[in-house]
Amino acid sequence: MTPSFFIDAWSFVDGVTQLAEPEPGPLVPGAWYHFQRDLEETEHRLAQAGIPASAIDSVLADDTRPRFESLGNGNFLLILRGVNLNQGEQPDDMLSIRMLFYGGVLISTRKLPSRAIADIRRELVEGKGPDDLGAVVVEIIEKLHERIEDFVEPFDAIIAAQEEEPDADNSVLMSLNKRLIKLRRFLKPQRYALDALIESLPPLLSDDRFDLANASDTVRRINESVDFYLEHIGMVQQYQAHRHTEKVNRNTYLLSIISGVFLPISFLTGLLGVNIGGMPGVDSPMAFAAFCGIMVVLVTVEMWLLKRWRFI
Template sequence: MLGATILADEHDGLSKRNRPPLAAAGPGLIWAFDLGGGRARPIEVCDGETTGFRWLHLSLAHQGTETWINRLTSLPEDVREMLVANDSHQRALVDSGVVGCVIHDFERDFERSDLSQVGVLRFALTADMMITVRLHPIRSADAIRQALDRGNGIDAPADALDLLIGTVAESISTAVRDLSLEVQRAEDAFLDGRDSPTARGLVGLRRRLAMANRMLDGMRAVFRRLEGDEDLPETMVATVERLNQRIQALGADALGVQRQILQLREEIDISVDQRTNQNLYVLSIMTALMLPATFVTGLFGMNTGGMPWAQASHGTLLATLLAFGTAGATYLFLRWMGFMRR
């Protein structure tokens, strides 16, 4: 059995009879750990004494979560409001040494493996506790729980912040790397001329990249806000600066993938324009070659008196030869003028 209380939306392998009662688990508690002494110890209650650092991961879908947070006097009022708010805007604040943030992360979909939905993760960080809150299952929460369940201890708030943001950043980094590989495969297919991508086919890649860019833009704004806040605890300054640099590097990677997509789009557009121009060129040449022949056949089709070869036994053959002759003469004239190219 896993060493934490996990609701069905976070772990589908835990049977109902093995789950602790909801009252014992606390209001909306998904998992919780006491992290003092360099080791992680799973707990099943939100309240209670602790001698070290505590991490609580809560679900806002539970009706009791908001009530419990609003009664938590160890958090400033504006931080409590941030944890239970309905908005999804990424933001940060520091009040009385407590750091509160709203960031975006990929939602966990148990039926799909792609990263197509963005969810909201809220957290409050005090000197001895991290509270993370979400409405829908979040990918980083599973990764953090697994890391803590392996016994990774956290002795300081800066370590908890580093683990949380580092896990979210790694999830975004994986998405950006996957996008880069897809773009490279599309480029190879385009250069090889097999199953070449279309401009419309790149829309899905651009949409997913735009999603990652919006997440990174918001996180950059959050950490610029934290880095410039004079109330940020001194023990977190170095960690915030390092995480800000990592997010900046991720933004540069995403920008590189965006340039790849734009370059591939330009190459596809150039290829389409070339094919269109080639088709127009062939059509123009065919029209030029057929125009004299059409004139000859139209002339002989007027059915008026004095028509050449009207009484000749081979008049039709002669008119046909004249039509082909004018087409051939037009072809030679176009070659002489330089309009014919290979």
């Protein structure tokens, strides 16, 4: 079955009602349309609805970072990122949600399903969702951030556990570090996008300044948490590297002490092992016992000297 460019639509004029797939032509003012971004039909339908080509290009672009752009006359483009919770995907490979408000119509597009928008659609079906287009924008932002927070929150406990583990696997921290860096790549511009949205504050969102400010504080707090986790990981890795270096140095020092103790013994045994005439004690049955006694005395003296000189 060929996937449809149309996912869902809701009108917020005279109550909240679900709409059918739009016919070619203008879209219904006061309605929210959710489209599949990676289908050519989406571009054709948006063009038929009178959306400018520049806005269509922005809302359908393959790879974009979070940003806000005012299009004049209260119209705007808002691009955000959320964690990818689809089966078989990595959450830190963040999916993109684009929102375009133009001519009284709110248009959102996706490439992969977003649980944040799925929750809003389910709430609307149950009669518990947002009651106007501004509330739709705010709720999408809030739910995207809720899932990012849920994804990031366990990292603190994982890092702490690795810090307490004497023989921790550094690959765990390396993996966390990479995931956090990927998150930070999009979360920082997301914060700037929301700040720009609040500063511009289109008429559609004039009654939602407080909620948008809370959303901006949330993404700022998430950014601070990500930065803290990255610093914490760096400290733990430094501590683990220092502990490993100390262990190697201690073992190397111990081997040096052992080598130093046995060096004179090795010299004497090597010297007496020369198979030539004139070796002392060859004809004495007590020579071997006497030689072993000398070795014991020699080792004892060496250990006493090493302790006196505080090498051990």
